[in-house]
Amino acid sequence: RKEVEQDPGPFNVPEGATVAFNCTYSNSASQSFFWYRQDCRKEPKLLMSVYSSGNEDGRFTAQLNRASQYISLLIRDSKLSDSATYLCVVIYGNKLVFGAGTILRVKS
Amino acid sequence: GAGVSQTPSNKVTEKGKYVELRCDPISGHTALYWYRQSLGQGPEFLIYFQGTGAADDSGLPNDRFFAVRPEGSVSTLKIQRTERGDSAVYLCASSTPGQMNTGELFFGEGSRLTVL
Numbered sequence: 001r002k003e004v005e006q007d008p009g010p011f012n013v014p015e016g017a018t019v020a021f022n023c024t025y026s027n028s029a030s031q032s033f034f035w036y037r038q039d040c041r042k043e044p045k046l047l048m049s050v051y052s053s054g055n056e057d058g059r060f061t062a063q064l065n066r067a068s069q070y071i072s073l074l075i076r077d078s079k080l081s082d083s084a085t086y087l088c089v090v091i092y093g094n095k096l097v098f099g100a101g102t103i104l105r106v107k108s
Numbered sequence: 109g110a111g112v113s114q115t116p117s118n119k120v121t122e123k124g125k126y127v128e129l130r131c132d133p134i135s136g137h138t139a140l141y142w143y144r145q146s147l148g149q150g151p152e153f154l155i156y157f158q159g160t161g162a163a164d165d166s167g168l169p170n171d172r173f174f175a176v177r178p179e180g181s182v183s184t185l186k187i188q189r190t191e192r193g194d195s196a197v198y199l200c201a202s203s204t205p206g207q208m209n210t211g212e213l214f215f216g217e218g219s220r221l222t223v224l
Contacts (some may be wrong), residue, residue, distance in 0.1 A: 008148070029172030034211035043199060043215035044151060087150050089211065095141070096166050096213060 001026055003097050006088050010077055010103035017078045021102045023071040023088030033064055035073050036087040040103065047073075078106045110134060111217035114200050120222045129219045133202030140183050140214060142175055143199040151199055157183060158205075171178055190223045197221075219222045 005024045013019050025033075033050040049055065050062040050071050061074040071088055083106045088099040113132040121127055133140050138159055143151035153167040160180045168174070172190075177183040187194055197220050201213035 004150075032209070032211055043217050044217070046212045049211055078208065091211065094156050094158075094208075095153045095167075096211065098143075100148065100150045 002099075003027060004088055004090050006099040006102050008100060008102060010105050012105045012107060013078055015078055015080060015108050017106075018074065018076045019078055019104065020075075021073045021088075022085055022106075023073075023089045023099055025071070025088075026071050027090070027092060028066075029071060030090045030092060032071075032081055032091040033071050034089040034091075034096075035060075035062055035071075036089050036098070038085045038087055040084075044098070047086070057101035061088070075104075078104075080106050080108060082106050112200055112202055112214055114198075114216035116219055117217065118220045118222075120224065122224050123190060123192060125190050125223075126219060127187045127190055129187075129200075129221070131183045131185070131200030131216060133181065133183070133200070134214055135181075137202035137204055137207075137214070138180065139203045139205060139208055140177060141201045141203075142183070142185050143201065143215075143219070145197045145199055146195075148194075154185070161163050171209050187221075190221075192223050195221055195223045 035047040037043040037047045040045040050064045054063045059076045061070045085101040087101045128203040140157040145151045156164040157177045174187045175185045197218040199218045201215040
C-alpha cells in the first residue's frame with residue numbers, strides 16, 4: 001500500500017466550477033500535511049498547509065481528518081490558471097512524502 | 109535568480125554509463141533533498157542532507173546511487189552503471205530547518221535523465 005494515495009483524475013471542469021480532491025495517508029504517526037501544485041514539466045511548489053481545524057487561502061480550502069487519515073482540497077470558482085497537478089504531501093520524520101498527484105483541467 | 113539550480117537540465121546516456129547530476133541550493137539553506145519523479149508519479153524521496161552529512165538515505169534504490177555534499181552547499185548525485193529504469197526527472201530541493209517544519213521545500217527545475 002502506498003504511503004499517500006490520491007485519485008489521479010483527470011478532473012475536467014468548466015471555469016467557475018467547484019472541485020474537490022481527496023487524499024489518504026497510511027501512517028498515523030504523520031506529523032504535518034500539505035498541498036503542492038505542479039505545472040506541466042515544472043517543479044512542485046507549496047500551495048498551502050493543511051490543519052485539523054481547516055484553513056482557507058482565497059478560493060482554496062484544505063481540511064484534515066486525522067481519525068480517518070484523510071486530507072482534502074476544495075477549489076471554488078475554478079480559473080483556467082488552476083489547471084495543474086495537485087500533490088498531497090505528508091511529513092514523515094525528516095522527509096516529505098508525495099502522493100502521485102491529481103490532474104485538474106479547467107476549460108472555458 | 110537566487111533559486112535552486114540544477115545541471116544538466118537534460119542528460120541522455122547509454123545503459124551502463126556513469127552519470128553525475130549537480131544541485132546548487134539556495135544560499136544559506138542547510139537542508140538539501142534529492143527526489144526522483146517518473147512520468148505520472150509524484151516525487152519519490154531519495155536522500156536528505158543536513159549540512160555535509162546524509163541524515164537519511166533510505167530512499168536510494170540500490171548501491172548504484174550515491175550522493176555527496178562535501179562542503180555543505182553544492183550536492184552531486186552519482187549513478188553508476190545506469191539502467192533504462194533510471195530514466196526520470198531528478199529533482200533537488202533545499203530549505204532551512206524552519207521552512208521544513210512548514211513544509212516548504214524550494215525545488216529546482218530538475219535534471220531529466222534518459223537512459224537508452
